[in-house]
Amino acid sequence: MRIDARGLTFDVRAGGPPDGAPVLLLHGFPQHSGEWDEVAATLHAAGLRTYALDQRGYSPGARPAAVADYRIPELVADAVAVLDTLGLDAVHLVGHDWGAIVAWALAAGHPERVRTLTAVSVPHPAAMAHALATDGQQKARSSYIALFRKPDKAEKVLLAWNATALRKMLTGVGDASRVDHYADPMREPGALTAALNWYRAMSRADLAAVGPVAVPTTYVWSDKDIAIGRTAAEACAAHATGDYRFVQLPGVSHWIPDAAPGPLSEAILARANGTA
Template identity: 75%
Template sequence: MRIDARGLRFEVTAGGPEQGEPVLLLHGFPQHSGEWDAVSPVLHAAGLRTYALDQRGYSPQARPTQVEAYRLGELVADAVAVLDALGVATAHVVGHDWGAIVGWALAATRPDRVRTLTAVSVPHPAAMAHALAHDPQQKARSAYMLLFRQPVVAEKTLLALGAAGLRRLLHGVGDATRVAGYADPMREPGALTAALNWYRAMSRGELAAVGPVAVPTTYVWSDGDVAIGGVAAQACAAHVTGDFRFVELAGVTHWIPDAAPTPLAEAILARTSATG
């Protein structure tokens, strides 16, 4: 379906029982709502209704050109506006990578709209900001962001030779067909620039300013994640005041929804069905 919100048109994939408790699924970079394809059926079988959103910059008709249009506050406002348009008062929120950052900020600033949060791979933004400032290993892991923030240079680097750079980045999501399913949409005019603008609009201060989360929260991380180290992951708990669970997966890549959909779905269901 297509949802008109905030002067933009977002693409949303809905599934599961219409009367089921709603789950908002938020993807990361450089993916799209298709990253939930193997997770959603398990949630549907458990009676949940899912809404997988192609976020700002990823929905072709929700692609503003200004970098400042991709500030975190805008991304959170999009999620709220889409929930409004769907008639969903509160939802379980599940986010991976950048979608996790949006989920954290949404839960922190609009807890009235979030039943539970399951954040995947990326910890609370303040934990991430602290690790970037104080953990040399996390600085090294995040060095790719310096490239992503460079206009034109990043696009040329990632799209050269048939998007070979993007395809290397996506190593671990699955076979060549799966990789192409994410890389090819990024080759459309303006698509990669819009996705990279999330990084260009980001500031460490904005991440650090995200407050504590009081809603019931699960954080899912893997020790095989090359982008997020243990220091940032372990610091996450300090920024959740509500019920918190830390689920660590062994030997899985950063691309948890693709690489380990069943354990992830089980963690989501454990969270959404928990009463305290």
């Protein structure tokens, strides 16, 4: 379906029983709502209704030009506006990668809209800040962000030679067709720039403004994540003040929804059903 909100048009993949408890699924970079396909199928079978949102910059109808249009408060406001348009007072919220950052901020700033939170791969921003300040390995893991924040250069590097670097980055999502599933949309005019604008608009002030999360929360992390190390993952607990569970997936890459949809679905269902 397409949702008109805040003067933009968002693509949303809806599925599952119409009367099921609602789940909002937020994807990360450089993917799209399709990363939730296998997870959503399991949630549907369990009776949940899912809404997988192609977020700002990823929906062709929601691709503003200014870098400032991609600040975290704008991304959170999009999600809230989509919930309003759908008539959903509160949802089980699930976010991966950048979608997790939006989810943390949404749960912290609008707890009345979030029944439960399952954050995948990326921890609370304050946990990440702690790791960057204390763990040299995390600084190295995050060094790619400096390139992503450089206009034009990042696009040239990632898209050169049939998007070789972008495709390499997606190693772990599955076979070549699965890599194409994510890489090909990023080659459309303006798409990669819009996605990279999330990094370019990111500021310490916006990240620091994300407060503690009081809603029931599960954080899912994989020990083969090249972007997020253990220091950041374990620091996450200090910023979830409600019921909290830390789920570690051994031997899984950063691309958890693609690489381990079964265990991730179990974690989401356990949290949504109140058994986590």
